[in-house]
Amino acid sequence: MKRNLLFAFVLLFIITSCKKEKAPEPQNEDRKPEVIIKEITSKLAGADSISTFTAALKNIVLTAEETAQGITVFAPLNQNSSPQARINKMASLGGGSGKLSDTNPADTAKTVLTDVELRDHIVKGVFNFSDLTNGKILTGLNGNQLKVTRSADTVWINGIRIGGHQIVSSGNEAVYAVKSILTGTNVNDEPESTSLEVTVWDATMWSAAKSKGEAASDALVTLYNSQKDYADSIPAQEGRTDVNGKVIFKTVSPGIYYIKVTQGTKSNIFNRSAKQGGLYTGYVNAGIFQNQTEINAAPIQVLAVPGDFKWVDVNGDGVINNNDRITLPNEKATVVAGALRKVEVMIGKLKNTQAEPYTEVAFNANLSVVESNLAAWHKKLVLIDGLLGPNVTIDSIPQIYNTVNYQMINNFAMTPTNPVLEEIWRKGYESIASLSVLQDRIPNVMTDRNTKLAQVRGMKAYIYLQLLTYYGNISLLQTTGNLNNQNRAAVYSYITTELQEAAAALSATGSPTSLNSLTVLALSAKAALLDKKYTEAAAHAEAVINAGKYTLATMGGEFSTNSPEIIWNNSSGMDANIKNYFYQRTSLPYLRLTEVYLTAIEANIALNNITKAQGYFDALHNRSRYNLLLVSMSNLRALWVNQCLREGGMFANFLRWGTVSQFAFRGFVEGKNNRLPIPQNVIDTNPQMRQNPGY
Structure with missing residues (x-):
């Protein structure tokens, strides 16, 4: 019995002594940290929208243990990320179908990402799109928890939306585009919904230290589905800003929204016209003048000072005027399903410093x-x-x-x-x-x-x-x-x-002491004649004549207080010396019908409308008893001097006539x-x- 036990013991010893120790399993070469990182960054080289993340990822140092099971990466978009098409381009790099809509600079990645922040975006193991089930908790390399929320094919990680299917996919890695960085997020963050956040700035509170002014609280923000709805006063939604100048519309449908903001007398609607073609037009601001240098470099903007809005020179002629109108409201936001859109709007006045x-x-x-x-x-x-x-x-x-x-x-x-x-x-x-x-x-x-x-x-x-x-x-x-x-x-x-x-x-009504539409047309004729724009001069002058509001006075009554031909006049309290210069006449008007007739005659002569010119000429020389029968430029010049002596405007005539x-x-x-x-x-x-x- 003892011999048998001894034999068994020796045999066990021999077997144990002869058994070789198992060799360690060789590491998968494809899952070495440097190989995985190189493979990922190479595939993302053409993805401009996540270039900041890709550049930082090239320099990260991971351990073999961290990459042994492969990795899953959530790559945040750059600041000022490019449009949807670029996300689609990224998808093509890895054969996936990922996409991300409505990229917004306010939501996107920082300019520089540290190693610590990078590790918040990397998870051990390869998680394909089908693995990202609702409620799943992933763990980043820093130990941070990442909660998956899923509704059909829309997925959020800690409330941040991803672009769908992975943009890089292999047995060693899965890469997804996410709308913004995950650092600082947690599992309790609500998923970004289809919503719009509007931040309002009061530009009238501008200073050198406050380039946008101050946040405007209690401002009324109104959304419209179209510019026509704005013109017809059909709002889609309304809300008021909080103490930080923000209002969030959480129940908006995807689409384009035009934005109007008001706060007392301040607004983002400037120099609004009367309704034309069912729409309103006005100025569009391109920011605030921060200093005189900006004003000097900008299109001519009358009386602009730092703190005033820069108006967009719509027609590019180098001067801001009513030719620079555009349909209102101009500011708009494009809201995409499942995304938070953030926009900023400035309110103020046509002249903020007024x-x-x-x-x-x-x-x-x-x-x-x-x-x-x-x-x-x-x-x-x-x-x-x-x-x-x-x-x-x-x-x-x-x-x-x-x-x-x-x-x-x-x-x-x-x-x-x-x-x-x-x-x-x-x-x-x-x-x-x-x-x-x-x-x-x-x-x-x-x-x-x-x-x-x-x-x-x-x-x-x-x-x-x-x-x-x-x-x-x-x-x-x-x-x-x-x-x-x-x-x-x-x-x-x-x-x-x-x-x-x-x-x-x-309108054409009113007394000669104030401007009416015919007064302004007479001034337009004067302006056209100054630049020898004879077609326009004739049209404006004839519109005044044909209106019938004014008639030529009888000889000697041209300058009386109630003269029927005075178009615009303010001679009350005329200086005695000026009155003496003007032959002691009662009135020295800005405009009278005689000048309009003379303008019509000259313009029609220049246009070779001699019959029409003769008709106007006859009306004047018959009244004046001036012995000129046929219309001609020489006779017109003589008649003009005779009719308007010491009344002003003659020097420009002499220059235009070439008789200086x-x-x-x-x-x-x-x-x-x-x-x-x-x-x-x-x-x-x-x-x-x-x-x-x-x-």
């Missing part, structure tokens, strides 16, 4: 002051026009004006420092500035608001037209240091556009004295202003 609107009483009082100042300016300009012509000598005007500065104008010896011409320039621009303030501060609710606004715009255009007539190269009003008179075409376009829009907003050589005896120099000199102080303080030739 004061609050006037009361109606204050507005009318200030308008009355401007009208009085404009009347005085007009009469002084009439005097200067006479001195520039052949029919007025310095000795024939009131003694108060018989000074060296006026003598220099009469002898074409004026210089850029002439105080009379400097005053004309300065007073003109002061009135433009005052009218701009009225335009900005017109009450939101007042009697005849649209009429008043159109009259203000018409008066501004008139002043610009007069300055353009005498000084030639002028600037639209800007801040000091930013005047630029190197774009005459832009100024002329501004004038004609303002007149056109003012005429459309006005008759002034040579007084020192007129062709090419120089065709324009008045730009005041030297304006040239000195505005680097972009250019002096007229010869001065």
